[in-house]
Amino acid sequence: MLNQSPTCSAGDLIIACAAFISHKEVQSTMDISQQLLQYIVSGLSTGAIYALIGLGFAIIYNSTGIINFAQGEFVMLGAVLTLSFISALQLPLLLAVPLAIAATTVIGVIFERLTIRPLKNATPLSLVIITIGVSILLRGIVMLLWGKDTRALPAFSGNDPLSIAGATILPQHLWIFALTGLVIIANKLYFYYSISGKAMRACSFNRRAASLVGIDVKRMVLFSFMISAALGSMAGIIVAPLTMTAYDVGIMLGLKGFCAAIIGGMSSGLGTVIGGLILGTLESLGAGLISSGYKDAIAFIILLLLLFIRPQGLFKKGETERV
Amino acid sequence: MKREMVKFLILTAVVLLAPLLFTGGYLMNVLVFVGINTMLAVGLNLLLGFAGQISLGHAAFFGLGAYGSGILTATYAVNPWLAMLLSAGAVALLAFLVGFPILKLKGHYLAMATLGLGIIVYIVFNETVDLTGGPSGLSGIPNLSFWKLTFDNDFKNYYLIWGFTLLIMLLSINLVNSRIGRALRAIHDSEVAARVMGVNARLLKVQVFTLSALISAVAGSLYAHTMTFISPASFGFHFSIELVTMVIIGGLGSIYGSLLGAVLLTLLPELLRAFQDYDIIVYGLLLISMTMFMPGGLVKGIPAGIALLLPGRRRRGEHA
Amino acid sequence: MLEIRGITQRFGGLTALEDVSFAIEKGLIKGIIGPNGAGKTTLFNIVSGIYPPTAGSILLESRNISHLPTERRAALGMVRTFQNIELFGQMTVLENVMVGLHVRSRSGILSCSLKLPGHLAEERWIREKAMYWLEFTGISELADIRASSLPFGKGRLLETARAMALEPGILLMDEPAAGLNSRETAELAVLIRKIRDLGVTIVLVEHDMELVMDICDSIVVLNLGKTLAEGTPREIQENQKVISAYLGEG
Numbered sequence: 001m002l003n004q005s006p007t008c009s010a011g012d013l014i015i016a017c018a019a020f021i022s023h024k025e026v027q028s029t030m031d032i033s034q035q036l037l038q039y040i041v042s043g044l045s046t047g048a049i050y051a052l053i054g055l056g057f058a059i060i061y062n063s064t065g066i067i068n069f070a071q072g073e074f075v076m077l078g079a080v081l082t083l084s085f086i087s088a089l090q091l092p093l094l095l096a097v098p099l100a101i102a103a104t105t106v107i108g109v110i111f112e113r114l115t116i117r118p119l120k121n122a123t124p125l126s127l128v129i130i131t132i133g134v135s136i137l138l139r140g141i142v143m144l145l146w147g148k149d150t151r152a153l154p155a156f157s158g159n160d161p162l163s164i165a166g167a168t169i170l171p172q173h174l175w176i177f178a179l180t181g182l183v184i185i186a187n188k189l190y191f192y193y194s195i196s197g198k199a200m201r202a203c204s205f206n207r208r209a210a211s212l213v214g215i216d217v218k219r220m221v222l223f224s225f226m227i228s229a230a231l232g233s234m235a236g237i238i239v240a241p242l243t244m245t246a247y248d249v250g251i252m253l254g255l256k257g258f259c260a261a262i263i264g265g266m267s268s269g270l271g272t273v274i275g276g277l278i279l280g281t282l283e284s285l286g287a288g289l290i291s292s293g294y295k296d297a298i299a300f301i302i303l304l305l306l307l308f309i310r311p312q313g314l315f316k317k318g319e320t321e322r323v
Numbered sequence: 324m325k326r327e328m329v330k331f332l333i334l335t336a337v338v339l340l341a342p343l344l345f346t347g348g349y350l351m352n353v354l355v356f357v358g359i360n361t362m363l364a365v366g367l368n369l370l371l372g373f374a375g376q377i378s379l380g381h382a383a384f385f386g387l388g389a390y391g392s393g394i395l396t397a398t399y400a401v402n403p404w405l406a407m408l409l410s411a412g413a414v415a416l417l418a419f420l421v422g423f424p425i426l427k428l429k430g431h432y433l434a435m436a437t438l439g440l441g442i443i444v445y446i447v448f449n450e451t452v453d454l455t456g457g458p459s460g461l462s463g464i465p466n467l468s469f470w471k472l473t474f475d476n477d478f479k480n481y482y483l484i485w486g487f488t489l490l491i492m493l494l495s496i497n498l499v500n501s502r503i504g505r506a507l508r509a510i511h512d513s514e515v516a517a518r519v520m521g522v523n524a525r526l527l528k529v530q531v532f533t534l535s536a537l538i539s540a541v542a543g544s545l546y547a548h549t550m551t552f553i554s555p556a557s558f559g560f561h562f563s564i565e566l567v568t569m570v571i572i573g574g575l576g577s578i579y580g581s582l583l584g585a586v587l588l589t590l591l592p593e594l595l596r597a598f599q600d601y602d603i604i605v606y607g608l609l610l611i612s613m614t615m616f617m618p619g620g621l622v623k624g625i626p627a628g629i630a631l632l633l634p635g636r637r638r639r640g641e642h643a
Numbered sequence: 644m645l646e647i648r649g650i651t652q653r654f655g656g657l658t659a660l661e662d663v664s665f666a667i668e669k670g671l672i673k674g675i676i677g678p679n680g681a682g683k684t685t686l687f688n689i690v691s692g693i694y695p696p697t698a699g700s701i702l703l704e705s706r707n708i709s710h711l712p713t714e715r716r717a718a719l720g721m722v723r724t725f726q727n728i729e730l731f732g733q734m735t736v737l738e739n740v741m742v743g744l745h746v747r748s749r750s751g752i753l754s755c756s757l758k759l760p761g762h763l764a765e766e767r768w769i770r771e772k773a774m775y776w777l778e779f780t781g782i783s784e785l786a787d788i789r790a791s792s793l794p795f796g797k798g799r800l801l802e803t804a805r806a807m808a809l810e811p812g813i814l815l816m817d818e819p820a821a822g823l824n825s826r827e828t829a830e831l832a833v834l835i836r837k838i839r840d841l842g843v844t845i846v847l848v849e850h851d852m853e854l855v856m857d858i859c860d861s862i863v864v865l866n867l868g869k870t871l872a873e874g875t876p877r878e879i880q881e882n883q884k885v886i887s888a889y890l891g892e893g
Contacts, residue, residue, distance in 0.1 A: 067435070122614075126618065132567075251560065293449070297446040308436075501750065502750050512730070517731075
C-alpha cells in the first residue's frame, strides 16, 4: 500500500515565517487586529497562488469541458524544473525561470497531443481517469529523477522582511501580488481583445458553433493547455521560495486551485482570482484562529459546501438546463 | 445461471486449495491483502462500474471501518464482532446521509467532491490524536476469534478474509445479475431513460453508495484485526487511486475483473520489489493506457485478444 | 385521460410555451404537430416530468402530476420514447426490455443478493414477459444482441418494446418516425394501431404528415409556443391558419 508523505503547503510556511519574523521584530505582544492583519496578508498571498492555479483549471475547462487533474503537476514542474536548471545546468535564476516555464508548456502540449486529442467521445469518467493517470505519471517520473527531498528555491529579491501597516511582508509576497496583477490584466487583454482569445471564449460557449464559423477548435484546445501549463508553472515558481518544493506538492495545490476555480464559477478571469483570494484568506484565518492542523481541511470543507449548495460558484447566476 | 455457479465454484476451490500449494509464509501474507483488496475493489466496482458514479475517496470508508473497529476494541475492549457490526453500521449511516447531496453531482464535480471528502477524513485521522493515535497509528488491536479459534497467523487469517471475500463476491454477482443490477446499469447508460422506466435513480445511487461504503468498512475492520496496527498513511488519497486503478484494470462492470485487478495490483509491487520507486509510474501508465486502449479492462481485453486470434467466435452481451 | 391545462414554460427570457391547453381522450391516438421551434418537445418533456412547468398543470386521470418526478409518473402508467432513442447500450436487447418491468417488480437489494425464492420466481416472470414484448414488436430473434449494435430502425422497435413492458396506460412517442424509411414507417403505423388496440392511449409528436394524418384520431397544432388549432385530421388539413403557419406568412 502506498504511503502518503506529508506535504508542506504555502500557507504553513508563510505563517511560520511571518510569526517567527514578527516575533523577532516586535518584542511586545501583538494585538488582535495586527494578528488578523497578518493572517489576512499571508492569506491573500497564498490565495493569489490558488488563484493562478485555479485560472489554469478554468481555462482548460472552458475550452474542453475537462477538469485537468494534472494541473497541480504543472505547478510542481515549474519549481522543480527551475531548480534542476539552476543546479544541473548552472543557469542563473533569470534564465532558469523562463526556461522552466517553457519546458512545462511543452510538457502540457505533449500531454494534450498524446492523451486528450485522440479521445473524441470519451466519457467524463474516462477523462477523469486519464488526467489522474497523467498526474500520477508526472509525479512518478519526477520522484524517480529528482528524489523525494524537499528543496527551496532562492527568493527572487532577498529575504529582508518589510513592515507595512504593522504586518510583515516578505519581498516574495510582493512578487506574488505583482504577478497575479499582471496575469489578471494579461487575461483580460487576451480574452477580450485578441482574436485568438475571443476564439477561445467562443469555443467555451459553444464548440460546434465556433467550429462552424471557422475557428480551429483543436488549436484552441491546444492553446488552453499551453496557457494553463504556463500559468501553473509560474505559480509554482513564484511560491517555491516561500514553501519548499518536492515531487508531491502538486496534489494539495492543485486541489485548492480547483476549489478557487469552483468558488469563481470556473471563470477565466476575475471570478476565479477572487475565489482564490477568498479561499486563501479563509484558510489562513481558520488556521490562525481555530487550529492549524485542520488547515487543509478548511479548503475541502468549503469545496464540499459549495458543490452541495451552489456548484455554479458565487458569482454566476444559476442556469436552467435544456434537454 | 448454471454457468455462473460453476465459475464461482471453481474460484472457491482455487481459493481453498491455494495455501496448500504455497508454503512460503510471506506469500500467505500477501494473499491476505489480495483478499482485502478484492473486497474493496468489488465494493467500488458496484458504484463505479455498474452505477457509473465516480468515487476517488473510497479509502476513507475503508479507514473509517478500520479505525471504528480498532478504537472500539483496543481502547474500549468491545467484543470485536460487535465492534465490526457497530463500525460498519455507523459508516453505512454516514454514507447514506452524505450520499444524497454528493450524488446529485455528476462527472468531474462528483470526482472532486469524493476526493475532498476522502482528504477531510484523512486529515481527521491524523489530527484526532487522542482517539486515533494520529500519524503514529493505533496499535494493540486484538485478533478476531471464533469460539476457541483465534485468527492470529497468516494461514488462519487467509481463510477468514477469503471467507468474507467470497461471500461478498457471491452476493455482488447475484445482485448485478438481478433486477437491481439491471437498474444500475440502466442508470449508467442513460439515467433519463432509466427514470422514465420508473427507476428511482437518486435513491438507488445512494443505496449503492451506502452498500459500497459498507463493504469497504467491513474490509477495514478485518484489516485492523489482521494487522493489529493501523495508521492514517494506509487510508489516503494514494490508496483511493490504487483502488480505482484495480477496478479499471480488471474491468468496470465485472466482478471477476475486480478480483483480477486486485490480484495484479497487490502482487505487482511485491514482484517489483527491486523496482519499488517505479510503481507510481506504472500505475499512471496503466491508468492511461487501459482507459485509452482497453476500456473494458483485462476481463474484456484478454478474451477479445484471444477472439482475434481464433476465427469464428461470436460476440455476445455478457457481464459479471 | 390526460389534461394539459394552461402550460406555460419560460427558460430565462425565452417563453417556449404559453398557456397551452388541450385534452387527450382515453384509448385514442393524439397527434401533436407544428413547425420547428413550436415547443413540441418542451411540452413532451413537461408532460413526462423531465422538468416542471413554469405555470399550469398536467392532470392524469384527474390527478395533478405536474410536480411529480419522472419515475413516479412511470408508476402511474405513463411512459415515453425519445427522438434520439435512449437505449441502454451496454445491455442486451432482452435486458433493455426487462428494465421496462422495473416498476412491476419488487425485489430489493437484500432479496436479489441473497437470491431468495421470491426473487427467483420474479426473475423468471420478468424474463417471460420481456420475451413476450419482444415478440410483440417482432424483434425476438435479437434478444441476446448488444443494444448499441442495433441498426436505428430496430433500436426504435426495442425502445417501444421496452416502453410497452411497463404496461402503460398512456404512451408518449417523440418523433417515432424520425430516421425511418417508408417501409419502416408503414410497419410503425401497424404497430401503433396494435398498441392502441390493447387499450393504450397514445400521444405522438411527429413531423411525418402522412403518418399523422393516417393514424391519429385527433390532432393539436402548436406554433410558436401556443395552440393554433385542434381537431380531426380532416379539419386540420383544411384549416387556413395551420396552412399559413407551415408555409409562412406572406
